[in-house]
Amino acid sequence: MFPKSPTNKIFYGWWIALTALAVNAVLSGPTYGATGLWIDSLERDFGWARGQLSWAFSLGQLEGSIAAPIVGYLIDRFGGKKIAISGAFVGVLGYLLLSVTEPFSPEITGWNDPLIFYIAYLVIMLGSTLGAWIPMTVIINNWFDKRRSLAMSIGGLGFSVGTFAIVPLIALLILPENLGWRLTAVLIALIFLLVPILIWKTVKNNPEDVGEIPDGLQNKQSLGSELPSSEDGNDGFTIAEAIREKSFWYISIGHGASAMLTSTMMVHLILAFKNQGLTIEIAALIWGISMGIGGISQLLGGIIGDRVTKRYALFFFGCLQAIGVALAVTVTSIWSALIFASIYGMGFGARAPITTAMRGEYFGRKSFGKIMGISAIIMMMMTMIGPVLAGTLFDRQQDYAIAFVSMAILGALGSIFFLFAKKPIHPKQRSSAH
Numbered sequence: 056m057f058p059k060s061p062t063n064k065i066f067y068g069w070w071i072a073l074t075a076l077a078v079n080a081v082l083s084g085p086t087y088g089a090t091g092l093w094i095d096s097l098e099r100d101f102g103w104a105r106g107q108l109s110w111a112f113s114l115g116q117l118e119g120s121i122a123a124p125i126v127g128y129l130i131d132r133f134g135g136k137k138i139a140i141s142g143a144f145v146g147v148l149g150y151l152l153l154s155v156t157e158p159f160s161p162e163i164t165g166w167n168d169p170l171i172f173y174i175a176y177l178v179i180m181l182g183s184t185l186g187a188w189i190p191m192t193v194i195i196n197n198w199f200d201k202r203r204s205l206a207m208s209i210g211g212l213g214f215s216v217g218t219f220a221i222v223p224l225i226a227l228l229i230l231p232e233n234l235g236w237r238l239t240a241v242l243i244a245l246i247f248l249l250v251p252i253l254i255w256k257t258v259k260n261n262p263e264d265v266g267e268i269p270d271g272l273q274n275k276q277s278l279g280s281e282l283p284s285s286e287d288g289n290d291g292f293t294i295a296e297a298i299r300e301k302s303f304w305y306i307s308i309g310h311g312a313s314a315m316l317t318s319t320m321m322v323h324l325i326l327a328f329k330n331q332g333l334t335i336e337i338a339a340l341i342w343g344i345s346m347g348i349g350g351i352s353q354l355l356g357g358i359i360g361d362r363v364t365k366r367y368a369l370f371f372f373g374c375l376q377a378i379g380v381a382l383a384v385t386v387t388s389i390w391s392a393l394i395f396a397s398i399y400g401m402g403f404g405a406r407a408p409i410t411t412a413m414r415g416e417y418f419g420r421k422s423f424g425k426i427m428g429i430s431a432i433i434m435m436m437m438t439m440i441g442p443v444l445a446g447t448l449f450d451r452q453q454d455y456a457i458a459f460v461s462m463a464i465l466g467a468l469g470s471i472f473f474l475f476a477k478k479p480i481h482p483k484q485r486s487s488a489h
Contacts, residue, residue, distance in 0.1 A: 066271035067259070068198035068206065074257045075191035075210030078139065081250055082146055082187040084217020085243045086179050088346065089225045091325030093153070095335060096229055096236040101158055103169050105326065109446030111173050112322050113439040115180030120435035122181060126189050127428025134260035135190035135424070142186020143250035149179030150244035154237045186250065187213070189431065193424045196415045197261045200269040201361070203415050208357025208408035215350035215404060219343045226325075226339035269420075291419015296482055297426050302417055305476035307430045310410050311437030312469020313373050316380050317403060319441035319462050324383060327455040332387055341389070345379075345396035345403075352404030360409035365416070366473045368409055373470030376402030381463035384456045417478050 094108045130138050152175035158168055191210055199206040225243075228234045234242065262268055297303050320342075328338035359368055379399025386392045418426050445458035 067265060067267060068195075068262060068269075068271065069209075070257060071198050071259065072195055072206045072209040074253060075195055076213045076216065077253060078143075078191055078250055079187045079210065079213020080217035080220070081213075081246060082143065082183050082217075083214045084221040085150075085225060086146070086183045087214065087321045088218030088222040088342070089339075090322045091342075092222070092225055092229055092335070092339060093236065094322065095326060095329070097156065097169070097172060100236075101169070103172075104446075104450050105323075106443065106446035106450045107169060108172070109322055109442040111169070111176040112180075112318065113443045114173060115176050116318065116435040116439040118177050118181060119184045120432045120439075122184050123189060123431035123435065124425065124428035126184055127193075127424040127426070127431075130190050130193050130424035131422060135194040136254060136258045136260050139186045139190040139194075139254050139258070140251045142182045142184065142190070143247055143254070144182075145185055146179055146182025146250075147244045147247045149175055149177075149182050150240045150247065152178055154240035154244070156237075182247075189424070189427050192411055193427060194258060194260060196411075196423050197420055198267075198269055199415075202270055204360030204365075204408055204412035205354075205357035207412045207415075208353045208360070211408045211411065212350050212353050214407075215346040215353060215400075218346035219350060222346075223336070223340045223343045226336050291421040291423070292417075292426070292479075292481065294422045294425040294429060297418045297422070298429060300417075300479040302476040302479050303426075303430070304433075305472045306410065306413060306417070307433040308437075309369060309373065309469055309472040309476065310430065311434040312466050312472070313376055313403075313406055313410075314434045315437045315441040315469075316376055316462055316466040318438035319445050319459070320380065320383070320399070322442040323445045323449070323455060323458075326449075327383060327459070328386055328392065330449075330453075330455065331384075333389075333392065337389065337392075341386075341392040341396055344393070345400040348397055348400030349404030349407075352401045353408055356405030357408045357412075359405065360412050365409050365413040366476050369406060369413070369473035370470050372402050372406040372409070373473060374402070374467050376406060377463040377466035377470065378402070380459055380466060384459045413476070417476075 090112055094105065097103055097108060098105060126138060152171065156169075156172045156175060158171075191213075192207065195206050195210045196203065225239060228239045228242070229236045259265055262271075292300075324342055325335065325338040328341060329335050333341070356368070356372065376399060379395055379402055382391075382395045382398060386395050414426060414430065415423060441462050445455060445462065448458040449455055
């Protein structure tokens with residue numbers, strides 16, 4: 056899987072991809088994969104409504120949509136390495152705040168207010184935005200061209216690995232008879248402190264910093280005329296050029312629709328399965344298994360994305376993910392839960408790396424951080440909708456059927472936008488052709 060250079064050394068970009076996997080696993084698994092577990096604990100201890108608690112995640116997405124362009128600018132200015140390290144420390148602060156969550160001044164306001172939980176989750180998700188997905192994706196994009204989809208799939212495995220390995224463990228630790236949710240949050244904060252050390256020791260922002268080129272020196276010698284675009288003097292689109300392309304918006308909307316499904320599952324799937332008769336531990340295990348299947352599918356998606364037309368693959372896997380969401384409402388046993396896990400995991404996993412690699416293929420390296428940041432505004436605004444809508448509908452109906460089926464339909468419709476996202480022609484090439 057990892058091609059070697061002429062000096063018989065593995066291309067350092069693959070170590071970057073593996074580091075991204077580890078960083079995403081630690082920072083994203085407890086934050087996104089375990090959201091339903093935190094909500095279940097706070098709902099039990101403080102009596103807060105599910106829709107009310109879901110706002111924490113959605114406000115975090117709103118914060119992310121505001122922060123993402125700034126993060127993209129900072130990455131392009133200072134490099135993803137420094138930004139990722141700062142994000143890990145922000146995440147530590149967020150989990151320490153979560154561990155001391157209490158109702159905010161009920162004796163004054165007369166309202167059982169989860170304000171401290173909101174603030175804690177905003178800080179946690181800011182840490183993830185700064186430390187995980189955007190900076191690590193930009194760094195991988197810098198290191199790869201021809202094998203970008205595979206590299207993205209390896210780095211993106213982090214969420215699946217983190218959810219598969221960490222969330223079932225959190226489900227056990229968070230129980231009152233074990234550590235409880237407060238001490239579990241402190242433990243996660245301590246684990247987060249390992250991330251800056253890993254990033255500092257292993258991550259390089261660009262291959263040129265260590266005398267390499269994207270995909271490695273072996274490819275420079277063997278690819279000839281197929282060198283990465285940067286070698287032809289064209290590093291890609293500026294942000295101003297990218298946002299003028301219809302493909303930019305089609306990819307962003309398609310990605311946003313599938314991310315809306317993901318955010319809804321992150322927040323509510325464990326709670327839905329508990330409501331449908333499974334124990335919280337089994338529900339967390341099934342969610343972890345679906346992400347484990349997603350991890351395998353992610354690797355396959357990376358291989359597929361480098362060999363087929365990406366927009367067709369994204370439409371297929373986006374629809375598969377939507378079918379999985381619709382099937383979630385039928386789960387009443389472990390066997391039906393495993394069917395859900397297989398279909399949802401395959402759709403979610405393969406779709407994720409191809410989407411990110413498609414942006415890199417279409418728009419290049421020049422302003423990729425800013426392009427990711429602006430794209431994230433659309434994506435995160437759409438991810439706000441799902442969790443709050445699902446939580447509100449549950450509070451009214453005590454059932455997730457309408458919410459999940461509605462999300463599935465919207466997700467499938469959103470996948471159609473991928474079909475229209477054709478690769479744009481760079482403005483310089485258009486002008487030279489006339």
